[in-house]
Amino acid sequence: MNDSLSRNCSYSPSDSFEYTALQFAVRRNSIEQVRYLIESGTDLDTGPDPALHLAIRKYNTNIAILLLESGACFEIKDSNGDLPIHIACSLGLLEVVKVLCALGCSVEVPTTKGLYPLHLASKYGHISVVRCLCAAGCNIEVRNTDNIRADITALKYGHNNIADLLDRLRATGQRDVFARHLVPTSRPALRLSLRLLGHCGVGKSSLAKSLGAGLFSSLFRRSSSLQSNKSRPSSPINSQIEMDVTSRQNSITFESSAHYHSTNGIHVQNLDISNVGDISVWDFSGQESYFPVYHHFLKPSPYSITAILFNLDDSPSVQVQQVCFWINFLLARQNAELPSCDYGQIILVATHVDLTRAVKTQQGEWVCPDAQNTLESVKKLLPHVPNLMDIVIIMDSNVPASFAFKQFKTILANIKQNIIQQTIGTWTGLLENTLTWLQTVKTDYEQFPVLDRVTFSELLRNQVNLLASDDHIDELLQQLHVMGEVFCIKYLVVLSVPWLTSNLLGELLSADFISSTRVIGVYSVDDFQASYMQCDASKVLELLEALNLCISCEVDGEIEYEFPIYNQIETLDGLWNPDDSRYVSRNSSYGGLRLYTPSGILCQLKSVFCHVQIKLRKALITSYADNDSDLYQWNAGSKMCSMDLESLIFLEEDQNGVQYIEIKVRGPSQSSHCCFHFFENIKKIVKKAIYSICPGLSLETHILSPEELRLYTDEPYCYPPQIVTAAIMDAESTLDVLLYNPNISSHETISQLVMFDDVDVARHIQWGCALNVQQLPGPVKLRLCGLLDPPEPHGRDWCLLALRLGLCQKKIAALDSQHSSHTMRLLTTSDCTIGALITSLHELDRQDAADVILKSAPVFNVIVEHADV
Numbered sequence: 001m002n003d004s005l006s007r008n009c010s011y012s013p014s015d016s017f018e019y020t021a022l023q024f025a026v027r028r029n030s031i032e033q034v035r036y037l038i039e040s041g042t043d044l045d046t047g048p049d050p051a052l053h054l055a056i057r058k059y060n061t062n063i064a065i066l067l068l069e070s071g072a073c074f075e076i077k078d079s080n081g082d083l084p085i086h087i088a089c090s091l092g093l094l095e096v097v098k099v100l101c102a103l104g105c106s107v108e109v110p111t112t113k114g115l116y117p118l119h120l121a122s123k124y125g126h127i128s129v130v131r132c133l134c135a136a137g138c139n140i141e142v143r144n145t146d147n148i149r150a151d152i153t154a155l156k157y158g159h160n161n162i163a164d165l166l167d168r169l170r171a172t173g174q175r176d177v178f179a180r181h182l183v184p185t186s187r188p189a190l191r192l193s194l195r196l197l198g199h200c201g202v203g204k205s206s207l208a209k210s211l212g213a214g215l216f217s218s219l220f221r222r223s224s225s226l227q228s229n230k231s232r233p234s235s236p237i238n239s240q241i242e243m244d245v246t247s248r249q250n251s252i253t254f255e256s257s258a259h260y261h262s263t264n265g266i267h268v269q270n271l272d273i274s275n276v277g278d279i280s281v282w283d284f285s286g287q288e289s290y291f292p293v294y295h296h297f298l299k300p301s302p303y304s305i306t307a308i309l310f311n312l313d314d315s316p317s318v319q320v321q322q323v324c325f326w327i328n329f330l331l332a333r334q335n336a337e338l339p340s341c342d343y344g345q346i347i348l349v350a351t352h353v354d355l356t357r358a359v360k361t362q363q364g365e366w367v368c369p370d371a372q373n374t375l376e377s378v379k380k381l382l383p384h385v386p387n388l389m390d391i392v393i394i395m396d397s398n399v400p401a402s403f404a405f406k407q408f409k410t411i412l413a414n415i416k417q418n419i420i421q422q423t424i425g426t427w428t429g430l431l432e433n434t435l436t437w438l439q440t441v442k443t444d445y446e447q448f449p450v451l452d453r454v455t456f457s458e459l460l461r462n463q464v465n466l467l468a469s470d471d472h473i474d475e476l477l478q479q480l481h482v483m484g485e486v487f488c489i490k491y492l493v494v495l496s497v498p499w500l501t502s503n504l505l506g507e508l509l510s511a512d513f514i515s516s517t518r519v520i521g522v523y524s525v526d527d528f529q530a531s532y533m534q535c536d537a538s539k540v541l542e543l544l545e546a547l548n549l550c551i552s553c554e555v556d557g558e559i560e561y562e563f564p565i566y567n568q569i570e571t572l573d574g575l576w577n578p579d580d581s582r583y584v585s586r587n588s589s590y591g592g593l594r595l596y597t598p599s600g601i602l603c604q605l606k607s608v609f610c611h612v613q614i615k616l617r618k619a620l621i622t623s624y625a626d627n628d629s630d631l632y633q634w635n636a637g638s639k640m641c642s643m644d645l646e647s648l649i650f651l652e653e654d655q656n657g658v659q660y661i662e663i664k665v666r667g668p669s670q671s672s673h674c675c676f677h678f679f680e681n682i683k684k685i686v687k688k689a690i691y692s693i694c695p696g697l698s699l700e701t702h703i704l705s706p707e708e709l710r711l712y713t714d715e716p717y718c719y720p721p722q723i724v725t726a727a728i729m730d731a732e733s734t735l736d737v738l739l740y741n742p743n744i745s746s747h748e749t750i751s752q753l754v755m756f757d758d759v760d761v762a763r764h765i766q767w768g769c770a771l772n773v774q775q776l777p778g779p780v781k782l783r784l785c786g787l788l789d790p791p792e793p794h795g796r797d798w799c800l801l802a803l804r805l806g807l808c809q810k811k812i813a814a815l816d817s818q819h820s821s822h823t824m825r826l827l828t829t830s831d832c833t834i835g836a837l838i839t840s841l842h843e844l845d846r847q848d849a850a851d852v853i854l855k856s857a858p859v860f861n862v863i864v865e866h867a868d869v
């Protein structure tokens with residue numbers, strides 16, 4: 001392809017002279033050598049075929065851009081008489097053309113054959129280069145030496161789309177306007193988004209309504225709120241009587257009440273609030289059935305503030321539990337290693353103060369120590385939460401014209417003021433026109449407001465700006481997504497966010513809808529159409545698949561969609577039959593583990609388990625398709641088989657109500673090696689699925705006793721990770737490690753616990769304590785920051801730790817990093833092992849921090865080249 005184009009353009013570089021070192025480096029495509037030569041001050045423009053021209057001819061965009069940025073001259077011709085712009089336009093090197101235009105290169109110079117850059121790009125069919133040249137201001141009327149315009153050249157070579165573009169630019173006479181609209185202005189492009197999280201009935205929708213209420217409607221809201229509260233207690237005595245009901249309805253169990261209309265899905269609205277301005281309010285329902293999609297809408301953004309609401313009418317412990325749940329829920333869905341300026345602020349809002357004994361000051365401010373106590377308890381339990389504001393707003397959410405709402409609005413206005421600077425230089429005429437245009441397109445596609453990116457781009461170019469490049473459109477979509485104007489998922493663009501979050505997901509994930517779905521959770525397109533008639537089922541299913549709520553599978557030549565969220569099948573007896581003759585021999589293999597979230601992080605696994613099931617199905621379709629493999633799934637459980645190897649993966653609660661995911665594997669005798677890799681593979685799929693939804697969630701791996709798995713004991717002993725890792729660290733030889741199992745009053749070896757008793761497997765394993773600290777999971781690092789960042793009375797904080805690990809404080813403080821946390825800087829720079837870090841923390845007497853690592857660091861990693869399952 002290179003050659004033929006070069007020949008067609010008669011652009012082969014001359015070989016008849018001696019190359020300089022730089023030209024040789026370019027011919028070899030070695031960017032390191034080019035960089036080295038540039039840094040040593042070599043001349044960039046020597047020879048009849050200068051390095052820049054050579055790099056472009058070799059399609060080496062990176063080297064060409066490096067040379068341009070280092071000052072290579074773009075105004076000299078090569079031995080063919082061509083300028084860099086001619087070669088780049090002919091070969092369609094858009095990025096190079098962009099840099100050339102940005103550096104002020106003339107786009108109006110013809111080649112020796114009289115062809116202009118526009119003619120060259122048109123001749124070879126590079127429409128994106130044509131757009132770029134037009135946006136850079138080239139003359140679209142320019143004629144070559146044969147007196148032919150570029151659009152005619154395009155037609156001659158069969159590039160009708162380019163001819164059409166140039167025709168339309170000429171016809172509309174808007175070329176300059178289009179080009180101007182692509183250039184950022186100094187206007188800020190900020191729409192703050194306010195996310196409201198909290199259990200059912202805490203007052204999220206009431207707060208959203210009150211925020212949007214004007215002066216007149218404020219009066220009306222108060223009176224309607226009084227009516228709506230008729231069923232609620234009006235005096236402390238009544239509140240005692242109803243206490244049981246309210247605390248149950250608002251406990252960590254996520255039930256909603258019949259006394260009010262609970263939000264379905266996420267209610268999204270744009271409000272224009274006095275003194276704050278444009279803001280989008282996201283009211284997340286407290287109903288648990290919607291949680292599996294919330295990660296799509298809770299990505300970290302500096303332009304967001306998350307209000308976590310709790311009801312002061314609940315008991316203090318329920319308040320703290322609920323707030324901790326929501327903070328953990330939010331943190332789990334955010335990558336833990338971002339610098340804190342990339343997260344939005346989190347603020348606590350205490351509602352229903354009117355139902356407590358609290359009193360008001362003369363200014364109308366509620367005085368309620370309980371609310372303050374809840375904040376203090378939460379801070380103690382979760383010391384590592386970046387951006388949790390040290391304030392709690394106390395309100396009756398139904399009274400808009402109150403001190404609390406004024407206070408809330410002032411906070412919103414201040415946050416907006418602080419971040420507005422960051423968005424200066426991002427507003428474009430393209431964004432402005434698209435916002436207006438979107439209103440029309442939404443109406444045109446009212447029935448099903450979803451387009452694929454290609455169609456969206458085509459429409460946008462045809463109806464808004466003919467010169468918008470793919471990059472412009474990508475950036476535009478990202479801006480619109482952050483503003484809540486559209487929602488982008490994979491290759492789809494949802495034009496109406498409220499339609500997606502309320503109409504579609506609000507309905508399809510509602511408890512009512514779920515209760516009427518097919519128990520097996522599997523639908524053909526026609527079946528689905530019969531249950532959901534509002535839109536074309538095939539399109540809806542495509543969107544739901546992009547949202548990872550279902551997965552398409554081919555069954556006997558028919559496409560069916562599996563929805564783990566709808567699967568209501570109970571566990572079948574006999575799925576893990578102890579009498580199965582394949583697994584009764586003493587030499588058969590057993591292994592298992594439980595994945596827990598750290599203590600205090602409750603109820604976080606249920607909303608991700610349906611995603612685990614989707615990923616298991618995907619793995620069966622892709623990786624296990626050719627094998628004798630099978631996957632059977634029921635409500636919150638799956639059984640995956642490959643040949644004679646079997647595994648169970650299920651979500652359970654222990655006797656304390658703590659959720660965990662259990663994975664166990666069994667195989668016939670002589671299968672230990674295969675069992676190890678099969679188990680590792682399932683573990684990888686499960687963890688990957690969890691981290692794709694919850695990149696900020698810590699997981700603790702507890703290892704199940706293989707001996708008791710073999711005996712099919714109801715509650716096999718679970719070796720906690722801290723015991724396993726500590727034993728490995730203390731051992732002289734890892735394979736000698738013995739761990740005591742109190743259930744069977746005997747020891748099991750490390751090789752039985754994690755290697756299916758096959759010591760050969762050891763060469764595939766790298767023990768956790770030997771891994772580099774940088775391999776600690778992000779959430780573990782974040783928790784260490786919470787423990788080690790605050791100055792400690794005896795200095796046993798990050799400073800001393802840094803010294804012990806061989807890095808002086810000055811060096812760490814001077815590190816060029818966006819992280820404000822010293823501990824995070826230390827952890828991302830130090831090259832010591834996790835074991836050395838644990839030992840140093842023990843020596844510093846910081847058992848608390850050492851424990852966090854012992855519990856959540858991986859016990860071992862599998863060396864990748866051997867994980868060949």
Ligand SMILES: Nc1nc2c(ncn2[C@@H]2O[C@H](COP(=O)(O)OP(=O)(O)OP(=O)(O)O)[C@@H](O)[C@H]2O)c(=O)[nH]1
Pocket residue numbers: 198199200201202203204205206207225228229232256259260261262263264284285286287351352353354355395396397398
């Ligand atoms: N007295 C009093 N009632 C309130 C307050 N906030 C909300 N309510 C009432 O509590 C009920 C539930 O409030 P909502 O705002 O709908 O609750 P929500 O948090 O949106 O609940 P979900 O949509 O189920 O997640 C309604 O009847 C409200 O009028 C408050 O501060 N004081």
